[in-house]
Amino acid sequence: MSKPRIMKDYDQLSESVKEQIKLVYPRGFAHHLISFNTKDGDEKMGLPFETDDVYYLVRMNRVKAISIVEDDDDFDEDGILRDDVREEYEDKHEDVDYLEDNANDDNDF
Numbered sequence: 876m877s878k879p880r881i882m883k884d885y886d887q888l889s890e891s892v893k894e895q896i897k898l899v900y901p902r903g904f905a906h907h908l909i910s911f912n913t914k915d916g917d918e919k920m921g922l923p924f925e926t927d928d929v930y931y932l933v934r935m936n937r938v939k940a941i942s943i944v945e946d947d948d949d950f951d952e953d954g955i956l957r958d959d960v961r962e963e964y965e966d967k968h969e970d971v972d973y974l975e976d977n978a979n980d981d982n983d984f
Contacts, residue, residue: 878925878928878929878930879928879929879930880929880930880931880932881929881930881931881932882921882931882932882933882934883931883932883933883934884933884934884935885922885933885934885935885939885943888931888933891968892924892926892931894964894967894968895924895926895964895968895971895974896922896924896933897949897950897956897960897961897964898956898961898964898965898968898974899924899974899977900922901955901956901961902954902955902956903940903941903944903950903954903955904922904935904940904943904944905937905940905941905944907922907923908920908921908922908935908936908937908940909921909922909923909932911932919934920934920935920936920937921933921934921935922935922940924977925973925976925977926973927972927973941954
């Protein structure tokens with residue numbers, strides 16, 4: 876059985892999912908966006924994130940991705956997840972196995 880695919884705006888995600896996304900993309904979201912076509916043929920962009928139960932495609936464009944990080948106190952002025960925040964979220968979500976499945980080059984500190 877395949878997972879449900881859900882498209883959601885970043886602001887509509889639970890805090891827990893946002894924290895997990897930050898752990899997966901600690902250097903921001905903009906360079907991880909993927910393009911996709913809607914059923915009407917319009918090209919859109921989104922950030923992929925997968926849990927045990929759901930495949931999310933978080934709707935955002937490059938400008939929005941940069942803005943989210945710039946406006947979030949969890950990231951430093953260079954757009955990198957602050958160490959204290961990363962450690963807090965890692966402790967909080969240490970039992971979440973699927974974070975490793977979402978791993979990318981950003982996770983290599």
